[in-house]
Amino acid sequence: MEKVKNKLGEIEYSDENVITFEEPIPGFEEFKKFIFVKLEREEELFQMIYFLISVDQPEIFFPILPIKLIVENYPNVEEYEPFGIVKLSSKISQITINLKSPVYINFTTNKAKQKILDEFDYPIEYQLFVEEK
Amino acid sequence: MLVLTRKEGEKIVIGNDIVITILSTNENSAKIGIQAPNNISIYRYEIYEKIKTFIKEASSNSELIFDTDKTDKVKLNKLNR
Numbered sequence: 001m002e003k004v005k006n007k008l009g010e011i012e013y014s015d016e017n018v019i020t021f022e023e024p025i026p027g028f029e030e031f032k033k034f035i036f037v038k039l040e041r042e043e044e045l046f047q048m049i050y051f052l053i054s055v056d057q058p059e060i061f062f063p064i065l066p067i068k069l070i071v072e073n074y075p076n077v078e079e080y081e082p083f084g085i086v087k088l089s090s091k092i093s094q095i096t097i098n099l100k101s102p103v104y105i106n107f108t109t110n111k112a113k114q115k116i117l118d119e120f121d122y123p124i125e126y127q128l129f130v131e132e133k
Numbered sequence: 134m135l136v137l138t139r140k141e142g143e144k145i146v147i148g149n150d151i152v153i154t155i156l157s158t159n160e161n162s163a164k165i166g167i168q169a170p171n172n173i174s175i176y177r178y179e180i181y182e183k184i185k186t187f188i189k190e191a192s193s194n195s196e197l198i199f200d201t202d203k204t205d206k207v208k209l210n211k212l213n214r
Contacts, residue, residue: 007196023174027185028192039198046198048209061195062188071212087190088197092207098191099212101184116184118176124183129207 004035004058011037011053018055019105023113025085026101031056034112036105049086052103063088065128067102075117080104086128096125 001012013035021032034052041047048069054060064083067074074082082104084097099122105112137145145153151173154166167175 008198025188026181027188041198049198051195060192062191063195063198069209069211071214073214085188085191087187088194088201090197090200090202092201092205095201098184098187100180101188116174116176116180118180124180124187126212127210130210132206132208 004053004055006053006058006061008039008051008053008061011035011058013037016110019052019110019112021112021114023115025062025103025114026116028054028060031060050083062086064103065097067097067099070097070126070128071099071122074099074102075120077104077113077115079108080106080113084126087125092129093127093131095128097128098124099126100124 001014004011004013017035017037019034019036021034024030024032031054033055035055036050036052038050039046041049048065049063050065052062052064063086065086067082067084070084076082082102084099084102087096087098089095100118100120101114101116101124103112103114139145139155141155141158143155147153150170152168154168156164156166158164169175
């Protein structure tokens with residue numbers, strides 16, 4: 001088991017948690033290896049949020065959410081699961097998810113690709129939560 | 134930057150597999166057709182810049198996982214198309 005430390009705390013991981021990007025994240029092209037983790041959190045709200053933590057620079061990390069929870073028939077890539085990068089905020093209504101450029105992850109090969117779906121009309125920023133009435 | 138002038142219907146080839154066709158033009162815009170292998174990504178320039186900005190902000194905001202005011206009753210905002 002290896003360990004990294006960042007603002008999320010101390011995270012233990014092994015090779016099977018490491019995802020390699022074949023098509024990198026825009027703006028973060030030099031960072032190819034990320035640890036895929038779920039943090040144990042009590043808040044129901046964040047139950048489905050995972051994190052991608054850079055192996056080389058663990059202070060770089062992104063929250064991601066399985067897009068199928070938001071869009072049922074999202075464009076599919078065989079063997080890959082689509083995830084949306086989430087931009088957090090101190091106000092829940094301002095938390096957004098990127099549906100335009102998903103991160104597709106293959107959990108068998110542990111490879112990932114970031115794709116920009118310009119041919120579809122999905123927004124770059126989509127409000128993730130709404131009030132429960 | 135290589136600069137070429139093409140008329141409607143004319144094409145440009147890049148490498149061995151990419152063909153760009155000027156489908157139609159008017160005063161303000163050009164309709165451009167692009168044939169390329171599936172492994173080549175094609176998208177509008179400004180979209181890429183906006184996405185890069187979003188992702189950088191997402192990275193900076195990621196530590197807010199601890200600071201979000203979670204008092205409201207909310208649910209996931211499903212998108213139905």
